Amino acid sequence: MLEVSRKQALAYRIAEQGLHRSVADPYDLPLLDLGLQDSMRDTALLSLAARMPDPVTPESLVDDQRLALVWSHRGAPHFHRRTDLPELAAALVPIDEPDALARMLWQKKDIQAVDESPVDIIFTTARAIRKVVTKPMTKGAVSTEITKLLPPAYSRWCRPCNATHVHEQLMRIAALHGGARLEAGQSPATLAPLEERGRLSTRPVPAAVSRVLEQYLRFNGPATPGDAAGFVGTAKTCIRETWPDAVTEVKVDGRRTFVPNDRLAALENPPSPAGVRLLPPLDPYTQGRDKAVLVPDKARAKEVWKILGSPGAILVDGEILGTWRMKASGKRLTFALTEFDPLRRADRAAAEDEAARAASARGYPDFSVTWA
Incomplete structure (x- = not known):
């Protein structure tokens, strides 16, 4: 069995994730096979800036009309290639009832309390989204309208919104099945119909799930089944039947992990x-998901x-x-x-150059850098 050190594993990840800046066109970035997570803090854009030459x-x-922003893994917004969306949607179809329930994450108990199949709950919600989202609409407006179409048990009272509306995570994991995407760069969050919606399919596709797990192992491997399940947003027990075949067991500093066969070299x-x-x-x-491998020191982590x-x-x-923050x-x-420990002068200068790239990416010609 191949055994590698932690440093070797991290060097592999850095290369696989494009941090050597060897790909010029964002569309060709292999990492988009898995998706690039976004947030209102322009995280996807800054991740791209860290990888583009x-x-x-x-x-x-x-x-970039070749890309679309959708709620995908764990219900989080990710940029994906539009051509990849059909297979992505197939990978997001729960394999069975326990898988569907596990994907509800923090709202699992709420859905568990509904006297109905979690799979049916997801696709009933998807059909409502498909009916409502026929033009760009704010997330709040979509939530209001689909709540009217859904059984009351799918909703709850929301104190921050001072309203009763559909469960947040349920709407997120149903949205792509409902043929809806997010309008990139919009605040508040805005949904729009996918230009090529396709038909709603409720049939599980184990091979599609396996490919997502394999992609996780490629970009974040060597990793454990639990790591991969955590990224997908399900339980480790729910991926036993979809665990990819073309992977090899590898030990990382004695830890049992896996990596795709074609990435061993x-x-x-x-x-x-x-x-x-x-x-x-x-x-x-x-x-x-293996934070102790990325940063072994608990205080720094x-x-x-x-x-x-x-x-x-x-x-x-x-x-x-070290860590960094920015404020506009x-x-x-x-x-x-x-910095956790004093950095070399050259590394400080390089970090300030990277700050300049990040400022440019966000459209700020004027910026400053302070060190602590």
Whole structure:
């Protein structure tokens, strides 16, 4: 059995995730096979800036008609290639009732209390979304309208909204099946009908689920079945029948993990990571589920992954050696960088260059950098 060190595994991930900046066109970034998570803090755009050799602009993702923003893995918004959406939708069809329930995540108990099949609940909601979303509509408007069409048990009283509406996670995991996408760059969140909706399919496609799990192992491997299930947003027990065949067991510092067969050579001889990258919160690299592998020091890990409002990570020669935050004030963007240990002068300068790239990506010509 192949055994690799933690540093070797991280060097492999950095290369697979495109952090060596070897791909010029965002559409060709292999990481889009899995998707690029976004948030209102432009995380997808900043993740792209960390991977593209040329500067990116605020329009790089929003205006690229080859891409679409949809609620996908775990109900989180991700950019995907439009051509990949049919297979993605197939991969998001629950395999069975326990899988459907597990995908409800924090609202699992609410759905469990409904005297109805969780699979049926998802697709009943999807049909309502398909009926309602025939033009761009805010998320709140969609929620209001589909709540009227759905059984009362699908909804709950929401104190922040001061209204009764459909469960949030339920709407998110049903949206793509309902032929709805998100309008990129819009606030508040706005849904729109997919230009090529296709038919609603409720049939499980185990092979499609297997491919998503295999893609996770490619970009975040070597990893465990539990890691992969966590990314998908389901329970480890729910992926036993869809675990990919073309994977090989690998030990990482004694830990039992897996990697796709066709990536073994890349894992054995990854290029050495070099240089500095500012990775935003929710970056695919720090989204790896095995946080103790990414940052073994528990105190430092707590600084990287906060319960609320995590910062970005400063990646230096393959190790996370600090955190960073940015704040906009008018037309000026301020970066606050915090190093765990004093960095070399050259690494500090490189980090400030990366801050300039991030500021440009967000459309701020005026910015400043402070160190702590």
